[in-house]
Structures are given as C-alpha cells and as structure tokens.
Amino acid sequence: MEIRGISLSNGQSSVNSGFLLFDRGDYNPMMKKSIQKTVVFSLILILGLNMASEHSIIFTSAKENTFGLEEPKGIRLNIPDDPRSSMAISWFTYEFTETDINFGLSLGNLNQTNSFFTDTELVKDTYIHHIVLKNLSTNTTYFYQIGGPTSGWSDVYSFTTAPERNASSLHFIAYGDNRSDREIRRLINRAILQNSSSYHSEPIQFIMHMGDMVTRGEEHDLFNDYFDDSQMLHESIPLLPIQGNHEIGNLGKSYYREQFVLPENGNAEWYWALQYGSVFIMGLDSEAHGIIPYDTQSIPWMDSMLQKSHEDLSTLWRFAFFHQPPFVSSSHMPRIDIRDSWSPIFGDNDVDVVFNGHCHLYERSFPVSSNETLSSRERYNYNDPDYPIYIVTGAAGRGGPIDRLPDRENEYMVFSNFTWHYVDVFISNNLTNQKSTLMANVVGIIPQYFSNGSLNEFDLSHTVLLDNFTITKNIPGGWPESVQNVIY
CATH class of the missing domain: 3.60.21.10 (Metallo-dependent phosphatases)
Structure with a gap:
C-alpha cells in the first residue's frame, strides 16, 4: 500500500492520494509538525505499515523526533495544473527535513499566504519533497525559498507563471x-x-x-x-x-x-x-x-x-x-x-x-x-x-x-x-x-x-x-x- 499524503482541511483529516494542505493565513510550523506526527503514527498503528519498505509515508519511525540539518538538493519545477495559476516545486534530501516554503513578489518580501500542498515521501534512502502552489497570478514572477528554519533554507530562486492563452x-x-x-x-x-x-x-x-x-x-x-x-x-x-x-x-x-x-x-x-x-x-x-x-x-x-x-x-x-x-x-x-x-x-x-x-x-x-x-x-x-x-x-x-x-x-x-x-x-x-x-x-x-x-x-x-x-x-x-x- 502506498499512502502519499494526508489532506487536512477545516479541522478534519482523511487519507487520500494527495498532499498535506495548509492555509498560510494561520500557519504554525510547530502545529504542522505535531499534526503530521499524530496522524502518521496513528496510521502506522492501524495499517501495520512495514517501515522498512522502499516507499514510506512521511515521518517514518527512524526519523520521528528531529529534523536533520540539510539544505534542499536537486530543486526542480513542474506544472501540475493550469500553468497560469499553479506551480510544483520538488527537491530531495538524505536526512528527514522540513517541507516548507516562503514565497512572494519581491526578493525581500516573501510574504505570500496562498494555500499550498506539501508531500514528503521516503524512497530508498532519499526523502522526496513536493510543494504545490495554487491560486497564483497569471504571468507573474514569484521569488521562493524552500526547506525550513530548523533544517535550513535554500537560496532564493524565482519562477514566472504562464501568460494568458492569447499571449503574443x-x-x-x-x-x-x-x-x-x-x-x-x-x-x-x-x-x-x-x-x-x-x-x-x-x-x-x-x-x-x-x-x-x-x-x-x-x-x-x-x-x-x-x-x-x-x-x-x-x-x-x-x-x-x-x-x-x-x-x-x-x-x-x-x-x-x-x-x-x-x-x-x-x-x-x-x-x-x-x-x-x-x-x-x-x-x-x-x-x-x-x-x-x-x-x-x-x-x-x-x-x-x-x-x-x-x-x-x-x-x-x-x-x-x-x-x-x-x-x-x-x-x-x-x-x-x-x-x-x-x-x-x-x-x-x-x-x-x-x-x-x-x-x-x-x-x-x-x-x-x-x-x-x-x-x-x-x-x-x-x-x-x-x-x-x-x-x-x-x-x-x-x-x-x-x-x-x-x-x-x-x-x-x-x-x-x-x-x-x-x-x-x-x-x-x-x-x-x-x-x-x-x-x-x-x-x-x-x-x-x-x-x-x-x-x-x-x-x-x-x-x-x-x-x-x-x-x-x-x-x-x-x-x-x-x-x-x-x-x-
């Protein structure tokens, strides 16, 4: 069985094939960590997952207590949906690290509060991290950094969403x-x-x-x-x-x-x-x-x-x-x-x-x-x-x-x-x-x-x-x- 994430919305949780959803308007990193650990360990007890398998859900028992210190590697962008309003950012680490993002419209002002989805998966000896940004503005340049305050942040990079379909x-x-x-x-x-x-x-x-x-x-x-x-x-x-x-x-x-x-x-x-x-x-x-x-x-x-x-x-x-x-x-x-x-x-x-x-x-x-x-x-x-x-x-x-x-x-x-x-x-x-x-x-x-x-x-x-x-x-x-x- 492969469980790629937990959907958390309006105080309810359910297992699905998607991502972890957080609204940055009232985002609290420690709350995120606590919720993830509680939900995942409950699932482990209920489902009897084999933690030695090659594909594991986030927060495996081997890395359950602390975040490692490791900056993101192999950063890449994908287009998950309408390219005018969405962007996916993925990377990998060898330690279990945070999956978080700061992003905004200028290099020194990474203060956007859009809802976003996160997913972390253990594959072999590598943690693969995904963040999906939604509700972005069309033909707009965003600056971003990924990682987390405990594990370490990446440099600040940028991407530009797609223009309208009648672009020149x-x-x-x-x-x-x-x-x-x-x-x-x-x-x-x-x-x-x-x-x-x-x-x-x-x-x-x-x-x-x-x-x-x-x-x-x-x-x-x-x-x-x-x-x-x-x-x-x-x-x-x-x-x-x-x-x-x-x-x-x-x-x-x-x-x-x-x-x-x-x-x-x-x-x-x-x-x-x-x-x-x-x-x-x-x-x-x-x-x-x-x-x-x-x-x-x-x-x-x-x-x-x-x-x-x-x-x-x-x-x-x-x-x-x-x-x-x-x-x-x-x-x-x-x-x-x-x-x-x-x-x-x-x-x-x-x-x-x-x-x-x-x-x-x-x-x-x-x-x-x-x-x-x-x-x-x-x-x-x-x-x-x-x-x-x-x-x-x-x-x-x-x-x-x-x-x-x-x-x-x-x-x-x-x-x-x-x-x-x-x-x-x-x-x-x-x-x-x-x-x-x-x-x-x-x-x-x-x-x-x-x-x-x-x-x-x-x-x-x-x-x-x-x-x-x-x-x-x-x-x-x-x-x-x-x-x-x-x-x-």
Whole structure:
C-alpha cells in the first residue's frame, strides 16, 4: 500500500492520494509538525505499515523526533495544473527535513499566504519533497525559498507563471536522452543557459524532456544525480517530462513517477496534457507496461484531448512529445505500431510538430502523413502544412553511443546530424498581419577536452547552428478575444 499524503482541511483529516494542505493565513510550523506526527503514527498503528519498505509515508519511525540539518538538493519545477495559476516545486534530501516554503513578489518580501500542498515521501534512502502552489497570478514572477528554519533554507530562486492563452509569444527548449555522462549533461545545460538569449530575447518558459534522463530507472541515486546536474535550469524553468525506456527499469520497476507532480488529466504521470499560452501540449507514453507495447487506453484519450483543444479558439499550435519515434532513419528502428495508430490521430487533429528522443542524434522530417505522404518538399520554410513535422532530439548527453547514420536517408527525412544538441523553439503571434510563426533553431555543442583527456565542461565556445526552420500559420479572425479557457 502506498499512502502519499494526508489532506487536512477545516479541522478534519482523511487519507487520500494527495498532499498535506495548509492555509498560510494561520500557519504554525510547530502545529504542522505535531499534526503530521499524530496522524502518521496513528496510521502506522492501524495499517501495520512495514517501515522498512522502499516507499514510506512521511515521518517514518527512524526519523520521528528531529529534523536533520540539510539544505534542499536537486530543486526542480513542474506544472501540475493550469500553468497560469499553479506551480510544483520538488527537491530531495538524505536526512528527514522540513517541507516548507516562503514565497512572494519581491526578493525581500516573501510574504505570500496562498494555500499550498506539501508531500514528503521516503524512497530508498532519499526523502522526496513536493510543494504545490495554487491560486497564483497569471504571468507573474514569484521569488521562493524552500526547506525550513530548523533544517535550513535554500537560496532564493524565482519562477514566472504562464501568460494568458492569447499571449503574443512563447519560448521553450526540447531535448532528451541525457543518460549517465554527468559532465556532458552539465555542459549542455550550461549551454542552454548561456545561449538562451542568443536567438530570442525572451526567457525560456519551459523545457520538454523526451525521456531517458537516467540509464536505469530502478537505481534511484541516478535520479538524484540528474536533478543535481539540472537544478541550474529547473530551479527557475519548469520541466515537462515523459518517461523513456530507460526510466522503466528492470521488470518494470522504476522510480520515475515519484519524482514529479504533473497534470492528472491522463493516466497519472504516464501521459497528460496542458495548455501553455497559445500552445496545446500532450506528453505521451510510448513505453512497454506488461504485455502491451504502450497503454492502448491513451488512444481514445489523446483523440478526445485534441478535439477538445479545438474548442478553445485561442489554441494556435498543437504539439505531442514522447520517447520512441515513429519516423526515424537511424540505426534505431522506427516504431511502426505507433506510426499506424497514433500518427493518423495527429494528422486528423492538426498536430503541428511531434517531438521524440530515443535515437541518439538529431533528425527532422518533412511534413509527413502516417503512410509517408509528404505535403511539402520545402526544406526550411513551411506555410501551414497539412501534416506534422517529426523531430528526433535524442542527443543531450551520453550513456549510450551516438547513433550511426544510415547509408541512405528515408525520403521523409530532411536533415540528420549526430552532434550533442538541443532544440530552441520560439513562437511569435503577430496580430498586425494575422500570422503566427514558429522558429526553431537546433544548437549543437562540440565538447572541448583538456590535454589529459578530461572534459572541460565550462568551455561553451564551440556551439554551432545545426539546423533551423520556420512554420507560419494564419491567426483566425476574432483571436485573441476568443479565449474560451477550456479545461483539460
């Protein structure tokens, strides 16, 4: 049995699958500690929980009396619900520590009193902490620090909530397959930070990850290493993840799901959807669970979500991302089963771009249908194409080798390259000419090494533009006044 939290509201308590809820208006840390201990130890007596298990609820018997002294590690942001009004902050510690937050609208005034949810879970030898903030203001920068007065506070960081759905622009990063080479992983993360304003002046609003952030999902320490290496990004930029085959682990055992707080409109954290500005995004699950190649229940769900996205006239773009690509020409084989079952749904529902990983290279297709029909042979500039463009971005680190390029590329592929890289995407909505334009720049990183053969992970002087392309679409009449606020 897994109990992830206790809900406390209006003096009543009940066991559920959510979080601990406290109203900061009359918040008392000692009361919180006392309530948690009383409720949890009662549950232990009633349920006879095995405290030696790998997943335990908060306040285990081994750590019942005192908080450890340890600052938060591996801090990352996720989007748990409407990105205009919510944000999740997660981190880990090896000692049992407080799960608390101070946040506000200025660096020196962390005095917000919004209700928030907390959850602490013991996984292997690591305590994973989650805080979910609700009722935030749209397109607003908040400053925050996490931890607690006894255990120690983090530095003060910041994040910005999403703009309204009729926002004039959007900027995000797509990449995947970081795996286990920590130096390469940190090098690419530093390159993203350093080059974030090289192509567009507006800050990065989120990062989509194609999966395989670790090599073995059953080894929890690898997740800790990953979040340590990526905190430089995700302490301020939300991470939108989906799992890859390496997150699954042996015999389906994985610690992937414990790491994040994601939208619950799909199948827990396996697949989900959200709207960010004028873009509808689906994170999908291409991996094997049991005897099926993927969760077949996701097919009617994704069709329903995409149809619902058409009800909101502020939605100009539709993206899907998942790990294993249905179109690829590398030494990894394409997932023909996904191409046959998912790609027709993408084509019928006006999905513009599909992002994948798994293959350790960069590839981009022409706009292509499920039966490999091309709507255009233009290589770089597209005007409202009939079919999605498929992008494989699976070389943001190392742990597996860079894929071998084929002797002959498939006809549906425009471009292939096997350099470490990430994809920088910017969308501009121009009401004057009623056009919305997506501009994608693929940034390659060529690692530099010291004379002793070790990587210089701080040398970012060798970045190159591998590929770029644009897609232009017409903005329908009535936009942006026609925001419908469809709930997914």
